Amino acid sequence: xxxxRVLVGTRKGAFILTAxxxxxxxxxxxxxxSGWELYHLKGSPVNPGRIFASQTSGWFGQVIQRSDDxxxxxxxxxxxxxxxxxxxxxxxxxxxxxFVYEGVAGTHKWYDGTPHPWEFKRVWHLEPSxxxxxxxxxxxxxxxxxxxxxxxxxWKELSGLRRHSTGQNWQPGAGGMCLHTILLDPKNHKRxxxxxxxxxxxRSDDAGQTWKPINKxxxxxxxPDPDAEVGHCVHRIAHHPxxxxxxxxxxxxxxxxxxxxxxxxxEVSGNLPxxxxxxxxxxxxxxxxxxxxxxxxDGEHFPPExxxxxxxxxxxxxxxxxxxxxxxxKDCYVDVLxxxxxxxxxxxxxxxxxTTGGQVYASADGGDSWNAIVRDLPAVLSVEVQTLP
Amino acid sequence: xxxxxLPAHLRTLAHVQGDVQLEVAAPVTARSVLDALEARYPMLxxxxxxxxxxxxxxxxxxFACEQDISFESPDAPLxxxxxxxxxxxxxxxxxxxx
Numbered sequence: 001x002x003x004x005r006v007l008v009g010t011r012k013g014a015f016i017l018t019a020x021x022x023x024x025x026x027x028x029x030x031x032x033x034s035g036w037e038l039y040h041l042k043g044s045p046v047n048p049g050r051i052f053a054s055q056t057s058g059w060f061g062q063v064i065q066r067s068d069d070x071x072x073x074x075x076x077x078x079x080x081x082x083x084x085x086x087x088x089x090x091x092x093x094x095x096x097x098x099f100v101y102e103g104v105a106g107t108h109k110w111y112d113g114t115p116h117p118w119e120f121k122r123v124w125h126l127e128p129s130x131x132x133x134x135x136x137x138x139x140x141x142x143x144x145x146x147x148x149x150x151x152x153x154x155w156k157e158l159s160g161l162r163r164h165s166t167g168q169n170w171q172p173g174a175g176g177m178c179l180h181t182i183l184l185d186p187k188n189h190k191r192x193x194x195x196x197x198x199x200x201x202x203r204s205d206d207a208g209q210t211w212k213p214i215n216k217x218x219x220x221x222x223x224p225d226p227d228a229e230v231g232h233c234v235h236r237i238a239h240h241p242x243x244x245x246x247x248x249x250x251x252x253x254x255x256x257x258x259x260x261x262x263x264x265x266x267e268v269s270g271n272l273p274x275x276x277x278x279x280x281x282x283x284x285x286x287x288x289x290x291x292x293x294x295x296x297x298d299g300e301h302f303p304p305e306x307x308x309x310x311x312x313x314x315x316x317x318x319x320x321x322x323x324x325x326x327x328x329x330k331d332c333y334v335d336v337l338x339x340x341x342x343x344x345x346x347x348x349x350x351x352x353x354x355t356t357g358g359q360v361y362a363s364a365d366g367g368d369s370w371n372a373i374v375r376d377l378p379a380v381l382s383v384e385v386q387t388l389p
Numbered sequence: 390x391x392x393x394x395l396p397a398h399l400r401t402l403a404h405v406q407g408d409v410q411l412e413v414a415a416p417v418t419a420r421s422v423l424d425a426l427e428a429r430y431p432m433l434x435x436x437x438x439x440x441x442x443x444x445x446x447x448x449x450x451x452f453a454c455e456q457d458i459s460f461e462s463p464d465a466p467l468x469x470x471x472x473x474x475x476x477x478x479x480x481x482x483x484x485x486x487x
Contacts, residue, residue, distance in 0.1 A: 035398055059448040059482045060398060060436040079432045097435040 003388040004344045005070065006352055007051065008360055009038035012378035014053060016071045019373075023350055023364040026373045032074065033065065040125050040339055040382040043070075047133040048386050052152055054123040054138070062122050064096045064138075064152050078153035095154050099123070099138070099146055102159040108142065109171040118142045118162070125339060127182035131189065137208075139179030143170060143196040145208060158208035161194065166213060166230045173197035173233045173252075174298075180338055181237045185244040193247070193262065198223075198233035201249070203262050214262030218251060235278045236338045240287035248290050248317070250280040250338075255292055257317050268317020273304050279341035283366065284349040288316040291343075291351055291367060293336040301356075302333040310353070312367050326370035327361065334359070339382035346387055354380025391422055392477035396449075399437070399480070403430040408477055417472045419451055420463035437480060452479035 006017040013031030032038075036055045044050040049070045055063040065074045077096040099120045110116035121141040129135035138146040138155065144162045146155040161167075161179075170177060178197055185191035190207045193214075200215040218232045225231070233252035240246065249256040249265065253276050256265040269275035274294045283289035290313050296304045303309060307330065310323040334357035344350040351367050354360045358377040361370045393409040400406065411425045420443075427434045438445055443463075445451070450459045454468045454476050470476035 057398065059396070059446065060402075061446060062435065063402065063432075076432045095434075097432075098440045100441055 002346055004346065004350060005043070005048075005386040005388055006342070006360065006362070006373070007041040007043065007071070007382075007384045007386070008354055008377065008380060009041050009053070009339075009382035010354075010358070010378040010380050011037055014038040014041055014055075015374070015377060017360065017373050021346055023344075023346070023362060026362075028374055029071070032071070036060075036063075037122075038381065039122060040384070042126050042128055042384045043386045044128040044133045044136075045130055046128075048388055050128070050133050050151075052126045052128060052136050054126055056122040062097050062099060062120075064123070066096075066152050077148075077151050096148075096152050099140055099155050100157070101144060101162065102157040107168060108177065109169055111172060113171075115168070118144070120144075121176065124178045124180045125182055127184060130184050130186055137182050137184075137192075139182050139194060141176045141178040142172075143177045143179040143199060145179055145182070145192075145194055147208065158204075160204070160209050161202060161211045164202070164211050164213070166199070170196065170199040170230065181234070183237060183239055183244075183247075186241045187244055191244070191261070193237060193239075195234040195237050195249075197235065198231060198252075200230045200232040201234050201237060201247075201262055214258070215265070216263065217258075217265035218256065219254070219267075220252065222252075236280050238281045238290070240282045243287045246287065246316075248280050248282060250277050250292055252276065252298060255280065255317060268313070270313070270318035270320055272311055272320050273309075273322075277336075278338040279336050279353060281341045281343050281351070283351075284343050284345045285347060286314070286349075286366075289314045289366075290316065291341065292320075293341070293353060295335060301335040306330055306332050308332040308334065308355075310351070310363075310367055310370070323363075323367045323370070325368065326363075326372075332357075337381055340380050342383050342385040344385045344387045350385065352383050352385050354383045356380065390474045391417065391425070391471065392474055393422065393426055394477045394479045396480060396482040398482070399433060402436065403433055405430070410474075415472075416464075417467050418464050419453075419458060419461075419467065419478075422467070422478055423463075448483040450479075450481045450483070452481055 002021040008015040013034040015030035019026045039054045041053040051067045053065040105118035107115035125139040127137040134151045145158045181195035183193040192204045202211045236250045245261040247258040255269045257268045277295045308327045311320040334355035341353040351363045356379040360373045391411045413425045
């Protein structure tokens with residue numbers, strides 16, 4: 001029977017939640033890397049036993065971890081524990097934590113509009129290749145895209161993105177200037193989408209060498225030019241593997257849709273109680289069914305009326321229904337952060353999301369009903385799920 | 390033999406328990422101690438000093454014989470008590486945040 005393995009990154013460590021295909025009884029393991037912030041964990045679609053994790057700390061910086069046995073054991077790629085000191089002149093170790101911008105880093109704009117040096121802070125998102133278990137992309141703060149082609153041992157910036165002519169004008173959002181979304185096109189291996197807060201969405205059609213802003217149709221009245229080419233605070237983008245040109249976006253405010261690979265966008269917020277939010281995802285088997293979690297506002301990062309509701313649209317947006325069964329409908333004031341929703345590939349499709357209150361909710365019936373797998377983890381930063389044979 | 394006391398999180402990362410003992414060739418300085426530490430435990434590279442500039446990370450401090458030497462030259466000789474191993478070289482994380 002198939003299994004689901006949910007990878008949860010929190011403010012104080014990582015947790016792995018596993019269940020059989022019924023997804024009723026869950027085993028919880030962890031914390032892994034306790035005390036550290038785990039911004040993101042994600043498994044390779046090619047080799048599900050291989051999981052990459054971004055372990056980070058304001059004190060000790062960035063650490064990349066990798067498991068090759070489904071999360072039972074972990075190493076820093078290229079630096080197995082207990083290995084003896086490398087001989088002089090041999091391949092240096094400890095390179096897996098090294099993220100260095102290519103060339104002169106230059107400046108972007110600071111919050112007040114003044115130039116500010118590009119400074120690496122952390123890895124927000126890891127996106128393993130769809131075809132090669134040794135290739136993985138990293139989206140980092142300050143915004144840039146890195147790639148490793150040796151299982152996370154060494155990282156090289158795909159600097160065409162940061163060197164885009166608009167790069168010097170990018171500004172951070174409240175959470176920092178982070179590259180938080182990486183979408184790989186399963187039908188066109190040279191096409192990559194990324195999203196940056198608060199620069200917007202970008203697309204590469206040459207495997208990351210050159211980039212094009214894809215923000216036409218986004219409207220952000222809180223920035224000097226509401227229809228600017230860049231400067232939009234995109235929170236998350238998702239697509240369905242069978243229709244990679246159809247993109248869904250949760251912007252700071254507004255839920256958006258593109259049917260032409262991001263060349264233009266239209267709003268599909270429809271009847272949502274608020275169109276502010278962070279997460280968005282697509283049903284595994286119904287490309288027009290999408291999920292968001294509305295959040296009251298950017299000033300109050302909690303659900304409207306204290307009711308935690310997932311909203312589902314079966315029409316690709318505009319018409320939304322509230323999903324409440326099993327979710328708290330009073331006195332709930334948690335947030336759901338941008339990387340904290342995922343769907344499995346089982347049938348019926350499972351949907352998962354984590355909250356800043358430490359709950360991880362799961363639905364094994366396409367969103368109709370929900371249960372908390374765990375209720376008392378540290379604040380959840382990210383949720384990913386692997387569907388295992 | 391130089392004794393180095395690491396913050397708990399870095400001991401976990403390096404897969405060590407307790408103090409670290411290092412052979413460090415003269416002259417024994419903060420830089421040479423950290424070089425030896427990172428050579429023996431390469432997984433610590435970047436966690437104490439920046440990978441490229443080798444500057445101390447902002448929330449860490451170096452202590453020797455109860456003195457904060459974080460702002461002294463990394464090439465200044467360490468006290469005899471450190472060199473002889475009677476006193477440890479401390480790497481300490483700031484008590485800040487949650």
